[in-house]
Amino acid sequence: MIAVVDYGVGNLFSLLCSLRSLGLDCVVTNQKEVLKRAERIILPGVGAFGDAMEKLRESGLVDTVKELAAEKPLLGICLGMQLLFDKSMEHGEHEGLGLISGSVLPLANDIAPTLKVPHMGWNKLEIFRDDPIFQHFQNGEWVYYVHSYYATNCSDHMLGVSEYGVMVPGLVRSGRIYGMQFHPEKSGSAGLRLLKAFSEL
Amino acid sequence: MISKRIIPCLDVRNGRVVKGVNFQEIRDMADPVEMARYYYETGADELVFYDITASVEGRKLFTDVLRAVASQIFIPLTVGGGINSLDDFDTVLKSGADKVSVNSGAIKNPSLIGAAAKRYGSQCVVLSIDVKRVDGNFHVFANGGRIDTGMDALEWAKQGEDLGAGEIVLNSIDTDGVRKGFDLPMLREFGKIVSVPLIASGGAGTMEDFLELFQYERIDAGLAAGVFHTKKIEIGNLKRYLKDSGVNVRI
Numbered sequence: 449m450i451a452v453v454d455y456g457v458g459n460l461f462s463l464l465c466s467l468r469s470l471g472l473d474c475v476v477t478n479q480k481e482v483l484k485r486a487e488r489i490i491l492p493g494v495g496a497f498g499d500a501m502e503k504l505r506e507s508g509l510v511d512t513v514k515e516l517a518a519e520k521p522l523l524g525i526c527l528g529m530q531l532l533f534d535k536s537m538e539h540g541e542h543e544g545l546g547l548i549s550g551s552v553l554p555l556a557n558d559i560a561p562t563l564k565v566p567h568m569g570w571n572k573l574e575i576f577r578d579d580p581i582f583q584h585f586q587n588g589e590w591v592y593y594v595h596s597y598y599a600t601n602c603s604d605h606m607l608g609v610s611e612y613g614v615m616v617p618g619l620v621r622s623g624r625i626y627g628m629q630f631h632p633e634k635s636g637s638a639g640l641r642l643l644k645a646f647s648e649l
Numbered sequence: 650m651i652s653k654r655i656i657p658c659l660d661v662r663n664g665r666v667v668k669g670v671n672f673q674e675i676r677d678m679a680d681p682v683e684m685a686r687y688y689y690e691t692g693a694d695e696l697v698f699y700d701i702t703a704s705v706e707g708r709k710l711f712t713d714v715l716r717a718v719a720s721q722i723f724i725p726l727t728v729g730g731g732i733n734s735l736d737d738f739d740t741v742l743k744s745g746a747d748k749v750s751v752n753s754g755a756i757k758n759p760s761l762i763g764a765a766a767k768r769y770g771s772q773c774v775v776l777s778i779d780v781k782r783v784d785g786n787f788h789v790f791a792n793g794g795r796i797d798t799g800m801d802a803l804e805w806a807k808q809g810e811d812l813g814a815g816e817i818v819l820n821s822i823d824t825d826g827v828r829k830g831f832d833l834p835m836l837r838e839f840g841k842i843v844s845v846p847l848i849a850s851g852g853a854g855t856m857e858d859f860l861e862l863f864q865y866e867r868i869d870a871g872l873a874a875g876v877f878h879t880k881k882i883e884i885g886n887l888k889r890y891l892k893d894s895g896v897n898v899r900i
Contacts, residue, residue, distance in 0.1 A: 459743065461719060461743065461744070461745050462719060462723070465720040465721070466723050468720075564845065564846060566815070568651070568772055568815070568816075569651035569652060569654060569694075569846075570694055570899045571652070590652065590899040593651075611650060612650065634723060634724060634725050636724050637723075639723060640723060
């Protein structure tokens with residue numbers, strides 16, 4: 449069973465539908481006991497980093513997520529991936545979960561002004577380092593992004609990258625902790641196959 | 650780099666897809682869920698659904714359709730038609746929409762754009778503008794293209810961007826349904842002053858029309874309805890043609 453962490457941010461409708469379309473058993477929960485029983489955990493998220501961390505704290509789930517990250521596969525998606533890092537500079541400096549080393553910075557500072565922010569749309573995900581998460585994925589397939597901040601100083605953890613003026617870490621890993629900056633639940637068949645691989649880790 | 654997008658647009662009334670020609674003579678085309686699945690499987694990058702229902706029952710049918718689509722189609726979905734308030738945003742987002750398109754509702758109440766952008770993020774707010782030439786100027790038309798607001802469309806696009814719209818759809822009433830190509834002269838004028846992604850709508854008739862559209866780098870996506878619904882253009886073929894012609898598309 450996959451537990452999707454419910455801490456009051458974002459819309460989980462599409463994510464749940466995508467998991468169910470793969471025949472996967474999934475629940476949305478903010479209960480520690482359910483998270484502890486789950487085989488895998490997904491940390492979703494949209495919106496601003498500071499607000500999301502605050503909501504995660506208010507849910508009392510920060511320590512649980514950190515503990516469980518050492519025990520079972522964890523996948524952060526979009527802002528959920530950014531939360532895995534040490535810190536973010538989105539509207540001030542905010543501490544993250546510190547599960548993957550690196551910091552989240554504004555894309556706008558590092559790319560040409562002619563490139564629009566947010567980085568929104570379909571981009572190719574190039575495999576940087578092979579991994580079981582790619583077992584159903586071919587190098588250079590397209591995934592769907594919507595984000596204005598990106599992970600930096602995390603090259604040791606990069607599995608997949610997309611080019612958008614800079615190399616954007618699209619897929620990262622540290623131990624059993626994975627992060628996807630793009631939205632696998634909106635990335636068509638390629639995204640579904642990445643979720644399937646996560647369910648098989 | 651991000652790809653150029655091909656977006657089929659489905660006008661839904663009473664739970665069925667319809668397509669107007671010059672915004673009149675609406676014809677029934679098909680079941681929206683079946684049609685969405687067909688487009689998903691043939692390579693559409695995104696789908697747009699416009700609710701053109703007036704009745705409360707029709708609205709309920711529309712959100713049912715949206716839920717059914719979102720539960721089996723895993724690409725971005727934009728929803729528009731009758732979006733007048735944050736509650737309307739909330740309803741369609743909870744039913745599976747990723748982005749919400751505002752048109753007449755934002756003309757009546759421009760602050761809706763900013764309020765929605767603040768609550769859901771700019772990436773979620775699409776400003777759709779029906780544009781028609783009047784005495785050599787581009788005017789904004791409201792209510793499905795029926796009413797000339799007298800507003801300058803270039804100014805409205807700029808204002809919409811400043812208020813927080815994350816994308817702008819420009820539908821040329823002059824070329825809509827005519828299938829003689831997108832309104833490139835109009836699109837160029839908007840491209841000069843708007844910096845958010847621009848989606849061109851109205852006039853697609855052939856694959857060459859899309860190629861011509863994407864020669865203009867400021868255009869991010871091409872939206873069409875009739876040519877896709879009638880299968881005059883099949884999206885898989887279109888994308889292969891564009892790719893072979895050097896356009897960066899997702900295949």
